[in-house]
Amino acid sequence: MNQYKKNIKSLIKNKYKEADYHNKKFLSDFRNFREFFRKKITRKSTSIQINEKMDKTLIELKRYYQNKEFNNKRIESFYKKFEVNLKLKQIYDKKFFLLTKKETSYQSYIYLGHLVIRLKTIDIFQKLNIILKILDKLCLSNNKYEYYDSSLLIKLIQIEQNLILKILK
Numbered sequence: 001m002n003q004y005k006k007n008i009k010s011l012i013k014n015k016y017k018e019a020d021y022h023n024k025k026f027l028s029d030f031r032n033f034r035e036f037f038r039k040k041i042t043r044k045s046t047s048i049q050i051n052e053k054m055d056k057t058l059i060e061l062k063r064y065y066q067n068k069e070f071n072n073k074r075i076e077s078f079y080k081k082f083e084v085n086l087k088l089k090q091i092y093d094k095k096f097f098l099l100t101k102k103e104t105s106y107q108s109y110i111y112l113g114h115l116v117i118r119l120k121t122i123d124i125f126q127k128l129n130i131i132l133k134i135l136d137k138l139c140l141s142n143n144k145y146e147y148y149d150s151s152l153l154i155k156l157i158q159i160e161q162n163l164i165l166k167i168l169k
Helices: 002-013 024-043 056-066 072-085 106-118 124-140 142-147 150-168
Strands: none
Touching: 002 024, 002 124, 024 124, 024 150, 056 072, 056 106, 072 106, 072 124, 106 124, 106 150, 124 150
16 A cells, blocks of 8 residues: 555656556556545545635636536646646636736535536546546545545545546447
8 A cells, every 4th residue: 555655646746747657557546545645535424614615626626616607628628737737726817827926725626526527518538637636636645534534535536436437448
């Protein structure tokens, strides 16, 4: 389990460049670690309220998630920002220029994962790729578990598993 965590830390540091996913040991470590992560989140049934006032990214993603209608272009912009930087910031303007250097709440990434699934402009591989990266990022932040909405996170893990199964078929 620690080996997977160590591998992911180095992959995130290198922004997933030169990653070797074909190693059988890596894949078994991946499965074991995801199961461990799911159990750990399941045990943490409560979540702490986050101060959303300063986190405009969280507010926007949460609003899009709760509404059936959302701005596809804006979600795609969040998607692209995360793909490139592997993190999102708290405040962006309408043209997606950075207004603060402070990183957004981890809950924002969970909402982003659920919103990306709804996009019709990206294919199944891109959806799986972003969800894998989001879950890897969330797995590494042990001290932030209490700030996750555990039910949404477990749903995101299930979506990841479903996408993997679809690709394998």
